[in-house]
Amino acid sequence: MIFRVLDKEELVKFFNHLSANNAIIGPVESGIDRKGKPLYAFEQVSDFARVRLDYTTTKLSAKRYFLPFKEDLAVFKIDGDDWHKTIDFNCDKATVFLGLHACDINALNKLDKVLLGSVYPMPHYAAKRKNMFIIGVGCRPQPFCFCRSMGSDTALHGFDMFLTDIGNRYFVEILSADAYNFLQGVKTRAPEESDNLLYMKIVSEKNQMFAARVDTTDLTKILDMEFQSPVWKQWGDKCLGCGTCANVCPTCYCYGVEETVNVNLRAAKKTKTLYSCNVIDFAEVAGGHNFRLERSTRLKYRYYHKHRGFVEAYEESLCVGCGRCGESCLAGITVPEVIASVRGKEA
Amino acid sequence: MKYVDIQKHAQGRHFRKHDLGMYEYTYKSEITRVSRLTDTENLYRIRIIDQNDRKRFSFNPGQFVMLEVPGIGEAPFGISSSPSSREDIELCIRKAGNLTNYLSRASRGMHVGIRGPFGTSFPMENMHGQNILLIAGGLGLAPLRSPIAYVQENRTHFGHVDIIYGTKTPSQLLFTYQYDMWRRDEMGLSIIVEKADHLWKGQVGLITKALEAVIAGKDAAYIHNTSAIVCGPPVVFKFVCNILSEIGVPMQKMFVSLERRMHCGMGKCCRCNVGSTYTCLSGPVFDYWTVMNLKEAI
Numbered sequence: 001m002i003f004r005v006l007d008k009e010e011l012v013k014f015f016n017h018l019s020a021n022n023a024i025i026g027p028v029e030s031g032i033d034r035k036g037k038p039l040y041a042f043e044q045v046s047d048f049a050r051v052r053l054d055y056t057t058t059k060l061s062a063k064r065y066f067l068p069f070k071e072d073l074a075v076f077k078i079d080g081d082d083w084h085k086t087i088d089f090n091c092d093k094a095t096v097f098l099g100l101h102a103c104d105i106n107a108l109n110k111l112d113k114v115l116l117g118s119v120y121p122m123p124h125y126a127a128k129r130k131n132m133f134i135i136g137v138g139c140r141p142q143p144f145c146f147c148r149s150m151g152s153d154t155a156l157h158g159f160d161m162f163l164t165d166i167g168n169r170y171f172v173e174i175l176s177a178d179a180y181n182f183l184q185g186v187k188t189r190a191p192e193e194s195d196n197l198l199y200m201k202i203v204s205e206k207n208q209m210f211a212a213r214v215d216t217t218d219l220t221k222i223l224d225m226e227f228q229s230p231v232w233k234q235w236g237d238k239c240l241g242c243g244t245c246a247n248v249c250p251t252c253y254c255y256g257v258e259e260t261v262n263v264n265l266r267a268a269k270k271t272k273t274l275y276s277c278n279v280i281d282f283a284e285v286a287g288g289h290n291f292r293l294e295r296s297t298r299l300k301y302r303y304y305h306k307h308r309g310f311v312e313a314y315e316e317s318l319c320v321g322c323g324r325c326g327e328s329c330l331a332g333i334t335v336p337e338v339i340a341s342v343r344g345k346e347a
Numbered sequence: 348m349k350y351v352d353i354q355k356h357a358q359g360r361h362f363r364k365h366d367l368g369m370y371e372y373t374y375k376s377e378i379t380r381v382s383r384l385t386d387t388e389n390l391y392r393i394r395i396i397d398q399n400d401r402k403r404f405s406f407n408p409g410q411f412v413m414l415e416v417p418g419i420g421e422a423p424f425g426i427s428s429s430p431s432s433r434e435d436i437e438l439c440i441r442k443a444g445n446l447t448n449y450l451s452r453a454s455r456g457m458h459v460g461i462r463g464p465f466g467t468s469f470p471m472e473n474m475h476g477q478n479i480l481l482i483a484g485g486l487g488l489a490p491l492r493s494p495i496a497y498v499q500e501n502r503t504h505f506g507h508v509d510i511i512y513g514t515k516t517p518s519q520l521l522f523t524y525q526y527d528m529w530r531r532d533e534m535g536l537s538i539i540v541e542k543a544d545h546l547w548k549g550q551v552g553l554i555t556k557a558l559e560a561v562i563a564g565k566d567a568a569y570i571h572n573t574s575a576i577v578c579g580p581p582v583v584f585k586f587v588c589n590i591l592s593e594i595g596v597p598m599q600k601m602f603v604s605l606e607r608r609m610h611c612g613m614g615k616c617c618r619c620n621v622g623s624t625y626t627c628l629s630g631p632v633f634d635y636w637t638v639m640n641l642k643e644a645i
Contacts (some may be wrong), residue, residue: 073371074371076417076418078417078418081456081457081458082458083375083417083458085371085373085375085417085460087371114614114615115615118613118614118615118628119613119614119628120613120614120615122613122615123371224642227642253615253617254616254617254618255610255611255615255616255617256610256616256618257421257610257611257616258420259415259416259417259418259419259420259421260418261418261419262418268417268418269418270415270417270421275616275618277617277620282608282618283607283608283618283620284608285606285607285608286422286443286444286447286608287441287443287444291607291608291621291643292643297643301620301622301623304622304623304642305617305620305623308622308623309620309622309623309624310623312623313623
């Protein structure tokens with residue numbers, strides 16, 4: 001990895017270079033919540049003044065840009081009994097993602113394993129993923145962040161460059177040739193010993209700041225052992241089955257497919273909509289049998305998929321510990337509390 | 348800047364083109380025959396239109412395809428025909444939802460889309476030299492017909508073969524025209540219904556009763572060398588596999604085919620997950636040991 005140091009004014013110049021030809025998605029302040037705290041969202045920006053690189057977290061992850069909530073998988077032209085299917089990957093240009101935190105970058109890496117690395121790579125995702133230019137940025141842990149417990153508090157790959165704020169300048173990790181080439185357009189310098197020390201100090205300070213924790217020791221086994229545990233029923237009674245957690249989650253990729261016919265009966269569409277395993281008809285089969293009718297079984301399934309099934313398949317959890325689901329949950333269910341209760345402990 | 352055209356990219360080093368194409372690649376197919384089996388089930392014979400695609404399309408007993416009618420929907424169906432008949436595939440479909448109701452009104456010549464084949468299959472070749480119990484409850488005979496056809500075509504490779512089939516009423520019996528043929532090929536066929544009508548002369552009771560009758564006279568040497576394939580609703584697996592376990596058939600020699608909702612068939616949509624295993628990738632065919640280890644499978 002190549003390290004450089006970039007002055008903060010130079011980053012503005014760098015932003016303007018990029019935004020001349022490319023769409024840039026970055027964190028902006030999108031409103032104020034009821035406690036008067038700012039809300040942030042990933043939106044397309046062309047003015048650096050709107051970008052808030054010191055944002056806490058966003059309500060929604062950036063996934064709507066590479067896993068849109070609704071997406072056409074294919075369109076059909078229908079002509080009597082015959083039809084023609086056209087597949088468009090819905091990606092016609094590269095996009096710059098500025099200011100993703102380590103958890104969101106790790107979320108992308110996890111999604112890659114399922115959507116790109118399996119027997120059947122998903123071209124709709126691949127097209128968008130391969131056309132991302134990602135500039136990560138260091139963060140300050142929030143009270144609900146438990147990414148350190150999930151091992152995703154640092155991003156090792158999956159980005160082009162990563163910025164860490166060290167006073168009036170950024171410590172830059174450069175991972176891709178593209179990033180290196182683009183940085184030629186602005187003034188950077190090699191880091192000095194003092195920059196390195198400052199970087200290390202900031203990182204170790206960050207590590208001290210985590211308040212929320214999840215004990216993942218032997219979690220796959222414990223989840224298996226506690227499959228019949230009464231705590232699932234308790235959480236199930238609290239859960240509303242609304243699917244908000246999946247909507248805000250950076251790694252939830254489950255979906256449903258629906259086909260619709262145009263009113264003139266000459267065209268049809270096959271649309272993929274992101275779904276949530278907490279929604280009642282998630283596992284209902286034709287004929288009406290529902291394999292997970294109880295809310296508690298659906299909530300349990302969500303935890304099993306994230307913390308057990310994915311670990312078995314890829315040796316890492318599907319949860320990145322961003323804490324968004326707990327923050328957005330209308331019933332106030334958080335991952336650290338649920339996992340602790342399964343372990344028979346208070347969170 | 349970094350724009351990569353995925354179509355060009357596909358021929359490059361990252362992906363093989365057919366892998367990418369597989370995702371939404373649909374074989375345009377024609378329904379060549381619809382035959383009525385019962386009031387609710389039809390057998391559809393389907394032929395892939397493109398000759399080269401048809402030649403390349405092959406499957407193993409137990410695998411499924413995704414059948415799509417543009418604008419109506421797409422759903423998984425187990426293949427009911429013999430793996431050796433390469434011209435057409437046959438799907439036995441019950442009217443149960445939007446797509447299947449639409450299909451029940453379909454006629455010859457309609458174009459549908461086929462994706463697949465997907466999933467695991469019954470390990471027929473590993474069963475060579477063994478006695479086979481083929482057990483189906485209700486619509487379970489649809490996926491079981493493919494391994495039955497395989498056994499029938501390779502009859503000399505197998506020892507005793509018994510088909511045990513149970514339904515609720517005699518009017519729900521599927522593939523009645525094939526029973527004599529199966530018997531002729533020295534496959535024992537035992538049929539049982541839960542509720543007889545006035546014409547029914549056969550056995551009455553649950554499928555476990557028929558199974559117990561079949562295995563009653565068998566000795567330890569038979570049990571030792573027996574594999575079983577079980578298709579049907581979860582309650583059938585549970586009781587049938589319990590009986591088989593009790594008489595000493597090892598769990599890893601019993602195979603079941605699970606049914607789940609699926610929207611992709613390729614391990615993406617998560618709709619078919621049992622516990623956290625994809626039925627479409629690791630299944631639909633599982634040995635009973637694996638099923639026992641899957642949470643909430645049956």
